[in-house]
Amino acid sequence: MTISATSPSQSSPDWLLNQLSHRDIFFASAQHQLRSHNHAEDLHAYAPITSASVNALFAQARSRGQTTPTLFGLIPFDTQLPASLTLPLHVQHTLSPNDALTIGANSAQVSPSVLSKTPVPAPEVYGQMVERALELFAQGDVKKIVLARAMDIALDGAIDPEHIMRDLLTRNRHGYTFNLPIWAEDAQSQASMMGASPELLVRREGEMVYINPLAGSIPRHSDPVIDQQRHEGLAASEKDLREHGYVVSDIARILAEHCTELDVPETPSVIGTDALWHLSTFITARLKSPQMSALDLGLALHPTPAMCGYPTAQAFASIQALEPFAREYFAGLVGWQKENGDGEWALTIRCGRYDGQRSFRLYAGAGTVAGSDPVSEIRETETKMATFLRAITKS
Numbered sequence: 074m075t076i077s078a079t080s081p082s083q084s085s086p087d088w089l090l091n092q093l094s095h096r097d098i099f100f101a102s103a104q105h106q107l108r109s110h111n112h113a114e115d116l117h118a119y120a121p122i123t124s125a126s127v128n129a130l131f132a133q134a135r136s137r138g139q140t141t142p143t144l145f146g147l148i149p150f151d152t153q154l155p156a157s158l159t160l161p162l163h164v165q166h167t168l169s170p171n172d173a174l175t176i177g178a179n180s181a182q183v184s185p186s187v188l189s190k191t192p193v194p195a196p197e198v199y200g201q202m203v204e205r206a207l208e209l210f211a212q213g214d215v216k217k218i219v220l221a222r223a224m225d226i227a228l229d230g231a232i233d234p235e236h237i238m239r240d241l242l243t244r245n246r247h248g249y250t251f252n253l254p255i256w257a258e259d260a261q262s263q264a265s266m267m268g269a270s271p272e273l274l275v276r277r278e279g280e281m282v283y284i285n286p287l288a289g290s291i292p293r294h295s296d297p298v299i300d301q302q303r304h305e306g307l308a309a310s311e312k313d314l315r316e317h318g319y320v321v322s323d324i325a326r327i328l329a330e331h332c333t334e335l336d337v338p339e340t341p342s343v344i345g346t347d348a349l350w351h352l353s354t355f356i357t358a359r360l361k362s363p364q365m366s367a368l369d370l371g372l373a374l375h376p377t378p379a380m381c382g383y384p385t386a387q388a389f390a391s392i393q394a395l396e397p398f399a400r401e402y403f404a405g406l407v408g409w410q411k412e413n414g415d416g417e418w419a420l421t422i423r424c425g426r427y428d429g430q431r432s433f434r435l436y437a438g439a440g441t442v443a444g445s446d447p448v449s450e451i452r453e454t455e456t457k458m459a460t461f462l463r464a465i466t467k468s
């Protein structure tokens with residue numbers, strides 16, 4: 074049995090995307106890119122996430138001779154539900170290329186056409202959910218609720234994951250671009266999650282951890298003057314700064330239990346994706362215990378008020394009561410980890426679930442607080458879904 078090397082190599086000529094199947098693994102950040110071909114001897118687990126299930130996979134990998142195994146995972150928003158874990162036999166791991174990416178190799182690929190788009194729920198019903206959240210804020214038990222909606226897309230053919238990954242990387246090389254299979258009890262399942270998240274839950278490098286919460290957003294504009302006005306407006310928006318503040322203070326509170334040397338900037342900065350401006354805070358800290366893995370810390374932080382709301386328990390209950398669909402892997406964790414605990418876990422947003430054939434479910438959520446406007450939240454969630462929809466159907 075050949076066990077491939079899994080530490081980052083020094084030169085990385087291109088993105089590791091050639092002939093990516095929807096059941097292969099791809100995960101890229103600005104720092105790392107990892108790729109694995111679906112293989113009959115890959116190890117899998119489909120069960121609620123526990124340290125025991127993670128350790129068992131690493132132990133199995135070691136016992137068959139893998140020296141530097143890498144675990145990949147999709148962990149659902151509700152961590153009581155099954156996570157989908159893969160420990161591949163072979164993983165390629167290199168640094169991410171710095172050079173600009175073009176759609177490249179398979180640009181001639183004809184993407185499928187959209188046969189139908191079904192919003193779940195209808196936009197006006199989503200607006201009513203936001204109004205209901207505003208009533209809850211007025212009652213005072215809860216201060217922030219992240220409300221999500223979905224869009225079911227029926228296509229006239231299969232999609233090409235390589236084309237989609239290239240398209241997403243062309244638009245934003247600094248996010249977390251991923252394609253991971255969903256392993257289910259049903260071994261016939263062909264489903265996968267793919268997307269390009271802008272949000273890092275945690276990266277661990279030795280004792281250091283890096284966390285980059287985003288919350289508070291506005292769609293970008295094609296006119297550079299209006300775009301700049303929106304950037305400045307977001308930085309000064311009392312409502313968005315409050316929405317962001319719930320996230321940062323809750324993360325800082327939890328980090329203080331597990332870390333020293335917390336560096337939490339007092340004021341957020343504004344970062345841009347191709348479609349949106351976001352308020353962003355880049356946090357660094359040193360772990361108290363080197364035993365705590367990236368995933369351990371990610372699970373201690375999850376669900377942050379950027380995915381759920383504040384206070385967490387009340388916001389979680391409101392989401393269960395108001396959202397008319399199951400989030401499943403949306404707004405959960407997606408990423409990878411080595412046996413020493415180093416790894417990167419992003420939030421599973423700006424993404425969709427592909428059934429492996431001709432249908433896709435896109436997801437988007439938006440944080441609501443007192444002062445939120447239902448129409449703006451409808452627009453924001455529409456913008457959040459648009460990048461991915463374009464990537465699926467681009468011809």
Ligand SMILES: C=C(O[C@H]1C=CC=C(C(=O)O)[C@@H]1O)C(=O)O
Binds near residue numbers: 219288422437438457
């Ligand atoms: C839940 C999502 O976004 C979160 C992350 C960044 C900004 C957000 C916001 O401004 O509402 C959300 O909290 C999503 O994109 O589906």
